[in-house]
Every structure is written in C-alpha cells, then in structure tokens.
Amino acid sequence: MTDVPNDVNTVPAEDGSTWVEIASTGAEDQASLIKGFLEAAGIPAEIENVKFRMEPMTFGNLGDIRIYVPGDDEQRALELLRSRNQQAEQLDDDGETVMTDEGQATIDDNAQAENDDGATNS
DSSP: OOOOOTTSOEEEOTTSOEEEEEEEESOHHHHHHHHHHHHHTTOOOEEEEOOOOBTTBOOSOOSOEEEEEEGGGHHHHHHHHHHHHHHHHTSOSSSSEEEETTEEEEOOTTOOOTTOOSOOOO
C-alpha cells in the first residue's frame, strides 16, 4: 500500500490490511451507487454512514457517508471514479443520455424491457 496522507480517513481491517476513504457524499443513494460501481469493477468497497439524524426532521448534511476500499485498490478505485466523473461531465444535457457502468447510453422510450412480454394489465 502507498503512504496515505494524514488527512485521509483509514480503517484497520481484521486481516491486518488498511481500508482507505476514497469518496464521501451526503446522500445514501449516491454512496450506494459508488459502492456498486466499484464492486462491479472488482474492487471491494464499504460504506460508513456518519450522518446525524434527528427524526422526524432533517437539518441538511450533518455528517458524511464515506466509501472505503482496501489500500491496495486505492489508486485503481480513484482512477475509475475520475474516469467516470469525466465521462459524466461530457454527457449531453438532453434528458435521454445517461451514464451506466459500461459508459454512456441513450434512453429509448420505445424499447421494450427484457422481461416485458408486451401484455398490458387491465
């Protein structure tokens, strides 16, 4: 593992390795998307939710949701996230172009879902 700067959160694992924070967000769904993206690329990822909640009210982002990867995967994970962010910035703002794990895709409103047999419910 490369040396981790002092301002980066790390967590020791039971096997002696160290997990490194590579991203943080205020939204749980965004953290889940990042985790899923990394895992689809073969990089284990974990989420640490340190948000403060006082039900039934919320006061904005009082804390972060952090995404960690093993230290040995840190550089690759950061490169993947940088590449994904660059691709997302290049998306057309047409409402029909989206970012998937495979890259940019266009939404086809006329396409039939794979599990859709075309029948309608009455």
